[in-house]
Amino acid sequence: MACSYLFGAFLLLGDAFAFQQLPLFDPSPVSHNHVAAKELVDSASLQNRIHADNLFDRAKVLYSIAELGTDEYNHPTRVIGSKGHLATMSYVYSTIAELGDYYVLWNQSFPAVVGNVFESRLVLGNEVPASAIAMSLTPPTKDKEPVLGPLTLVSNVGCSESDYPDLTGKIALISRGECPFGTKSALAGRAGALAAVIYNNEKGALGGTLGTPSPDNIATFSISGSDASSYIKKLKNGQSVDASAYIDAIVETIETTNIIAQTTEGDPNNCVMLGGHSDSVAEGPGINDDGSGSLTLLEVATQLTNYHVNNCVRFAWWAGEEEGLLGSDYYVSVLSPEENLKIRLFMDYDMLASPNFAYQVYNATNTLNPVGSEELRDLYTDFYTSHGLNFTYIPFDGRSDYDAFIRHGIPGGGIATGAEGVKTKAEQQMFGGTAGDWYDPCYHQLCDSLANLNLTAWELNTKLVAHSVATYAQSLDGFPERTSFEAADVLPSKYHGPKLQL
Structure with missing residues (x-):
């Protein structure tokens, strides 16, 4: 596995770790001799390289990384600002760096507001x-x-x-x-x-x-x-009614980092982009949320190096998603109009291995979202249908990192396997599992560990991610052209990230 067991390096890096800053686009000519002899990316071929064992090996590394947060939080965590998140970023960055010059790799640091409630108590009457x-x-x-x-x-x-x-x-x-x-x-x-x-x-x-x-x-x-x-x-x-309230908490601003990798090859004016978030909540290690999505991106990025691409592919590992989509918001907010238009679509992959899973597709229609979102939605549903699998639509309601993209005119979509929602009896018949339980009973909890992964769902969904990448990296023919970077008329949402805001 690429970048396997750099765990000792994470320990040595500690808080002094600093990423190498690279430009968004390298202005110098790039030689593509190393990819010229490779075959054009093909969905079936790329999918055949995806195996659950490789994904689980990466998950074991990630859990070891989360354990670095134990000294400060008394349990494993990869929340932003923790040693666990710092080492997560190191793991992602080093894994991509080991792939050589197939990718241009850079980081994007930004200020992030974080909070931690240490103790609280409310008494009414x-x-x-x-x-x-x-x-x-x-x-x-x-x-x-x-x-x-x-x-x-x-x-x-x-x-x-x-x-x-x-x-x-x-x-x-x-x-x-x-x-x-x-x-x-x-x-x-x-x-x-x-x-x-x-x-x-x-x-x-x-x-x-x-x-x-x-x-x-x-x-x-x-x-x-x-x-x-x-x-x-x-x-x-x-x-x-007499009342008393007590909260011991801190709210502070720290610096954290998005990590971006883009193929050196492929049309840079027609970029296929996908992302997942690198952080967990403070309460646990986040191996499904969103270890499953971020590790899927690492595995697909690794296997993609075996192929030639016609359109550039850009991978993103966002920081601060759990704090309110901070990394993806920042990334999109600083894009120039020209750079915005180069992103033809954005695909969000957050929680792909829930133990009581359903195959969920964001119901992204062109009526309410940038044109192209519905075509992406249909690519996912066609995949499930072609494999004889059921799927269900879920609201495109601002809960994950696609939100900033669709609000700035970029078509978006994605898949998931469920969080704190309750599986219905109809869904039990469609997907198996247990009706009446959450899709992920360990959502935002300490038990979101290695035991919290459904490897069958994870492997299948990673193949679907590979399919989405291969399809659009090969050709965007028939996918709607983008002519404007203005924000779409997206309906207001109760969510901006995983937590309610109103």
Whole structure:
């Protein structure tokens, strides 16, 4: 395996590791003698080089890398800013570098906001709501100590300053809806609240992120609507409810890095691009999320070196996806109009090996997304159909790294095998597994380890990734031309990344 067992090097690199900075496009002439004798990439041939054993060997290396995060987090993790993520980037970069001059390789560093909640507790009346969760990117309570005050119900859905009376010394209870959680937290903070509690106006628990930090944000919890209902009733009836809130957390800005590799050969004005994210959540090692996608890219990139390509292929390993699509957002935001137009399509590969899997295809239509998205969707569904396999459509709702691309006019799509969603009885008949369980019961948890991979689904989906690369690297004939880099009319989404934002 390329770059096999550079683990000792990861230990030596430590925090001092620095990537070699390379230009987006090397202006010097590139000799293609090394690829001239190779055959043109062919889907069937490239797929035949994909084997589950190779993928699992890479996963074992990645889990060893995640264990580098144990000293700081007390368990394996590859969250951005950790030694586990630093070593993940080293592994990706070194693996591609070992492939020689088939690829131009570069990194793209950018500032990323990260947060970590060390401890939290919410008490309403005399009860601790079972659904209470400290929101992602919440600041701590004042001096990281408990704060006490009467619970106060905010009018309407708390999206306007007029909804907030003087809340000095109080804890605000706010409905979810209409505007981002961060807006509600900041408005409550400006009104003098000690802390905020946002309750769900839909069924179920509520977890989310405050998003881009504001100096007005205050310590913010979320709870379910059912947990909030009794307190809302008491407050509307004029009864008082005492509350206390405590959050020990940090929010800080660090530097992290996207890694990009592009074939030196192939038409640079017609680039086929695909990506996965290199980071995990703080809670676990992320071997399925998104170790499976990022390692699939490494394996396909490695096997592609056996072929000649007509169109350039660009691989990306994004950082900061779990914090809100930070790496992919940054990448697209700094593209010039000319460079934007060179990307003919973007394919997102996030979670390809869920243990209770379904073969999921993003329902990317041309009506709601840049033209070409539907053609990409159909390539995936045709593949499953041709193999006699079922598939299901899932919303194209902004939860992964395709979002910035489609919002900037670039056709996008992708496949997945499922996260925290519950498998239905119909899906059990279609794909096997267990109805009533999550597609990935270890989603965003410590148990997202080597035991959390379905190798059958992973190998099949990696062959599909290889098929997508080979198809478009060979020819873009019939794929819609791009004439504009303007953002498409994409509908607003509750998500920007894996966490709810409104």
